[in-house]
Amino acid sequence: MSLTYEERRHTILSQLDLEGKVQVHFLAERFAVTTETIRRDLDRLEKEGRLRKVYGGAVRIRSGNNEPTFMKRSQMNLPDKQAIGRLAASLIQDGETVILDNGTTTLEIMRQLKDRAHVTVITNSVPVLNCALEQFQGKIIFAGGEVNADYQAAVGITAHELLSQFKVNKAFISAGGLSLSEGITDYHLEEALISRKMMERAEESILVADHSKFGVTTFAQIAPMEHISMVLTDSGCSREWKDTFARLDIELLTGS
CATH class of the missing domain: 3.40.50.1360 (Rossmann fold)
Structure with missing residues (x-):
């Protein structure tokens, strides 16, 4: 049985937390779903403000390179x-x-x-x-x-x-x-x-x-x-x- 969006969402966010980035093809193979499904997942997560899509995947949203005082x-x-x-x-x-x-x-x-x-x-x-x-x-x-x-x-x-x-x-x-x-x-x-x-x-x-x-x-x-x-x-x-x-x-x- 394929994982639900919420289950995939948890895994995607956990990988972002550990590595700072995810790749579409890797996730598609891991979840045994199409790359289009993963891209839709990343679209939803980007709209939620949880990541930023880049070519081939997504990265964790960074606070910027300007360190607070x-x-x-x-x-x-x-x-x-x-x-x-x-x-x-x-x-x-x-x-x-x-x-x-x-x-x-x-x-x-x-x-x-x-x-x-x-x-x-x-x-x-x-x-x-x-x-x-x-x-x-x-x-x-x-x-x-x-x-x-x-x-x-x-x-x-x-x-x-x-x-x-x-x-x-x-x-x-x-x-x-x-x-x-x-x-x-x-x-x-x-x-x-x-x-x-x-x-x-x-x-x-x-x-x-x-x-x-x-x-x-x-x-x-x-x-x-x-x-x-x-x-x-x-x-x-x-x-x-x-x-x-x-x-x-x-x-x-x-x-x-």
Whole structure:
């Protein structure tokens, strides 16, 4: 018996959530229906505002390549980010050195570390640095260089060269998006390159991202998904993504 539209709709949207795109011929074979049926399904979903049709298939609707300001992002999904911050801080042992990249979720990690006198934090993020200077009892190292006022972070060759001097226990990496096809991505190439360097200098790379980032692709790739060992997210993570992380042997922890 062929699947109903609602059943096909669920599968199409789940694939979009994971990969960011679908192909007409692949879906037609999967559902054992004609390509015309799939195109009608995609037409309906486009009218519902769930996807955008392209040649040969459809892609997930993107929020655009213009990232909201740091201040605005810091208030988006704040309870989820705070939960992830608490979870991340609980994984950091006394005596460890960790890297926090420039993100509103990594800022929440820094806030949770304020009383940890025996932890060293390396960051290129001005907001993370400011938070540490106000509250942190441990050691803070700023991976300085050219500070971009829009990103509120140090980028460029000087920051890369400084990061090359360190080998750390854990790198906590934020992201603009995460998809199966494009991996971990960010809005800005300069920040993506810095996050990639941070991962290279860490024994373990941990992605910190609330569930709204899953299935999203932004401008510049940080790394393929296989380059991370763990994902810290919130309770909104879908069953499809949980299964995907398990299949890729990536440990998944959810904050509360």
